[in-house]
Amino acid sequence: MKALVVGGGIGGLAAAVAFHQRGWQVEVLERAPEITEIGAGLSIQPNGLRALDALGLGDLLRTGGPAAPLRGIRNVNGAWLIRNDVEELERRFGPWAIVHRAALVDILRATLPAHALRPGTVVREVLPDGTVHHDGGTATADLVIGADGVHSVTRRSIWPHAAGPRYVGYTTWRLLTTPHTGEGSVEGSVEIWGRGERFGYIPMPDGRVYCYLMGNAPAGSRTGLDRLRERYARWHDPIPALLDAARPEAVLQHDTYELPNLRTYIRGRAAILGDAAHAMAPNLGQGACQALEDAVTLAAAVDTLGIDAGLREYDRLRRPRTQMIAQLSRRVAAPAHWGSPLATALRDTALPLLPNALFGRSITPAYTWTL
Template structure:
């Protein structure tokens, strides 16, 4: 039986473990944190990700989280429509996206694995292309080592050496909150150097995020975030007022430069370890799920890791580039450029936007 060590117990790591297990591999997941949890954050799962989850056998419980009868698009800070997404056509052509709490997705993936697959509280210090992994509990070896350990990946050093993350120029605050009213809006609001996004969850809560331009590592407070967006359209101030400051996540936004390879020897990188991207297309987790399915399909074949690298690097680079470009446009702060951007958005037909999404969403396993 082929063996694999997956470093990292996030979405990409658990999905890879599940994909390999379903193909008969013996898999061990090493996760440095004492428990698997994600607090205060949602994730958008587009049709490409849902196809990957179907391949993993967990598409149905994830789809059960879908919220129907919502509108989508982009507004300005006063609430005026800048762009509208044709939700009916989107659903018919690609399948409707699902927004879930990250903790719920992690639990679905974990529950599908054999009980002893994940070892928590294990910190990996190094990996070697020969298949050995040094960690806080000793040294383990396997036929395949998967680096799913995120933006500051330890495993990536064995493939590409030190890779410095790049600050995108903006910071994000994320929360899951409850409102007394039902939210039926799925989309973003764009202002000057700032954006706000919201999406209803199946349990009635709302996932929301606030993004604004800021120096790297600027501390900020949630009270300042509330003040910054206080004059924006309803229900943005209400969502921020309902958020528990102690449960809000605050992260600067980073990506990494294009890597020369995702593989070396017995090592394969995936997810943020391979192609950390800005979240502007909602594709970071989706691409990790694609990675997992493709890697499991190819890993046991002759030259399989090289084929994985050839298949995944161009696609993820294309999506990362598009995401960064959207972020640059969305975070414009000069008034004349913001006015030009907003006017252009109003003129773009919804059909053109859907066509542009096709190259991303039409992926199949």
């Protein structure tokens, strides 16, 4: 049996590994000239680690990039809005890990035979019968897996009339920085909410700090590091120091898109997963984790039940869950992007009054997944 995977990112490679380990012939078609990842840090939460366990890879991240859950949310002056019981979260759900995106891609890629990887292949069209037209010709397979991101060619080919991605109203910057000695010290991961913008940071095991910033902005607008330093200069420590230590070439900016709910993730002998199926705002850090869940669930269902019944089972299991998490991700950070000073002041007054355990209860459906 053969599976063609369109897209060589985390979800696509995980799917290829899952099918390869089950004895399938796999081929990964990636439009980039090499299969790698240019992103910055990536938090792998307990459910994502369990998905990697299904591939025999979870312990590589647990030992190489241990991390802790989010300590909480502060306002721009440093006052706590929400504080999480980190030890209790780890006790209930298991460990977290932090890794560079490229490192995880390398781990997944190394698990596949070299001949299965076809970088520099631009897919033009995918048909439900398992046919893929690309710039090198035509390929066929028993199963086609579209893991080609929010602007998926697979999704557009198979569901040409489905609603496309929508801009959520804010752009995202990501960077890795190394604070100078004595400056920008960080103790655990924290997110800071302002008015229409926020800043988060997560320490990496190698001493660097992964930072992500989100701000209300028109789609397509671009802001460089100097402007970001000005924008966050009055926020509490260690934020100014983290940005001062950053290099301009380390800053990645992407507009933030999400997908409206699709009626199905399957058609014929084709399935979509990850951002191609359920791109979500990155407010819960669940994008990669859900793609990993998709990949191992798809492989298990198809290998156990056969292609037709397995695809139906995949859709039954994954579509409600991923759409629920996308909705939660959309909702959870909405108050950070309120533009009204009055609304922001009310938010900063009300959030500290909420129970400390609220975060754990709200995220339980995401973290407790098992295959």
